[in-house]
Amino acid sequence: MKNGLSERIEQFYLEVTAAVAAKELNYRYKDIDLLPTAIQFYLNEFINSFSFFKEIESIQNEAEWHRFIAKYVNGFAPKISLLKRIQLAASDVLRYVASLRAGKPQAADYYFFITNNKFLKFTADIKLELEKQTAKQAAYLIWERKDQSLVDNALYALPAMAFPAVWTRDYSRFRNYSLLVDRVLGYHLKNQTKKIILVEGCVLAEHIVALVSRKLTIPNVCIQWGFFAKTVTQAGWRNMPFDQFLVWGTFYKKAFSAYNPQLSCLPVGHPTLSFANELVKNKSILFGVQKVMGDHITEADIYRFLDFAIQFAQNHPDFEVIIRSHPDFNIPESYLNNSANPKNLVWHNYRAFTLTQSFEKAKYCVSISSTLSTESIAHGCYPLFLRASETPLQVYDLLATSNDFTHVFDFSNFDAGILHLETLDTALYLNELRQQMFTHLGKTAVSTIVENIRN
Structure with missing residues (x-):
């Protein structure tokens, strides 16, 4: 032990x-x-x-x-009573009958499996470039009917249902998984499909899509979308069943390969980031608010983070302190319109300021565990994390102290750490770290990703 x-x-x-x-x-x-x-x-x-x-x-x-x-x-796989198995079988057969009215899916050569609007925006340029280079059609695999509105007039397919094999033992043993298999088979994909492209990689439905595509001998590839700093044993990112995983840079390849020794991880770059112009930045720090994420980031953690940012501004009037809001967390008016807020505190509402605009103002970018911190390096920011709890977050281990260039602080040593960084020349170090994190950015990354999808 x-x-x-x-x-x-x-x-x-x-x-x-x-x-x-x-x-x-x-x-x-x-x-x-x-x-x-x-x-x-x-x-x-x-x-x-x-x-x-x-x-x-x-x-x-x-x-x-x-x-x-x-x-x-x-505790794994509790037994299901005979009555419950009959009820599940009946409901799934009815689900199959109802899906027969869905009609045949629209055929395409490539399919992007999309589960939310963020993934749609992330892959938009990749899809366009793929269609341009191949002169082939690419369509979306939409997981929920409510998501149809996301794709406008693009080609898409909704999962119907394959007929459930209710007579088999394994159907009811893990019915949640067999149901997902039948839903993916309900896309009626043909083995003439050239490739299925997925985004992110840690979601159960994505694993099932990859397993089904393997059965149908359809190649698949998954593109890294973020790097959520959960514990080192985040199960969804272990033993991923994809044919290939396209990551942003060698930094992430090392992180993912440790838990996926069988998976081909290829650094290709980040398709929606671009290198910023070299700007001379004054003493400024961006605090990026996050959403609640279960036990990892609680509401109390976020308010403590906000209070700390405001206190930092009060303690260091020579710093410009920017607090950027998050679409999934409402900052109360009592924070935004508090007359006691220091004059060097600036609020960036995510609706009014793009990420690029926030990054361009900041010399340092700090969050609890957000990809915002690591992405900020593309804009010349020094990425920082503020340890809000004792949860063993993977990104904290990966960005452990490297000589004087520390990236992870707690509430007690953050101020001293920033003041120490102010005495250092970080330009060369940040350039090297940026190259490790992002092999390519923007159009070059898109072209590299498309090249790998085509191969």
Whole structure:
């Protein structure tokens, strides 16, 4: 039994995965091996929660550890009663019958699997360039009917339903996964499809799309969209079943390859960022607000972050302090219109200021764990993270202290850390780090991504 929290979580993940795999032996639905995926996302239900952290930290000896492991092994795939299985089968058959009215999907040579508007914007230039270079049609695979409005008049396909194999044992063992398989098969994709392009990579539906495409002998590729700094054992980013994973740079290749040794990770760059003009920046710092993310970033963490930013402005009147809002977190008016706010504090509403405009004003960019910090380096910002809790976030480990160039601070040493950075010449270091994080940017990255999609 290991000591550190991150080390214990890692040991737990590996031991439970091995024990469940040995116990279950096999789980195939329509000739698709779903057991590894079912184990991953079972663990993902709790492995990032504070209650789990406290539980695993409280273990004192090997006997307690073995009981702890056994509890989670036995909690995998609870049995479903015969009545419940009949009810599930009936509902899925009815779902299949209802889907027959959906009509045939629109055929295309390439498909982009899109689950939200952010992914649509992220891949827009890639799709256009792919169609331009290949003279082939690219369409969207839309996961929910409500998302049809996102694609306007573009070609798209909605998942209907393949007929559920309700007579098989494995249909009801993990019905949530077999249902997803039938939904993806309901796209009626043909093996003439040249490639399926996915975005992000850690979502269950994306894993199922990749597994089904493999069965249909349709190649797939996933493009990195962000880098959410969850714990080092974020299950969705382990053993990803894609044919290839296109990452922003060698920095991220190293991070993802550690948990995906079988996956080809290729640094290609970031398609929506561009190198900024070299600007001489005065003493200025951008605090990027984030949304609530379960136990990782609570509402209390965000308010503490806001209070700290305002206090920093009060303590350092020679700094311009910018606080940028987030579309999924409403900053109260009591913060925005407080007459006691220092004069060197500036609010950037995300609706009024683009990210580029915020970055161009800042010498430093700090968040709790947002990709905002790492993306800011493309605009000459020094990326910083403010440790808001003891949660073992992966990005904190990856950006550990490198000589004098520290990126992770807590509330007690942040001010001193900034003042120390002010004494350093960071230009050469930041340029090297930027090249590691982003192999290419903008149009060059788009061209590189399209080249890899075509191959």
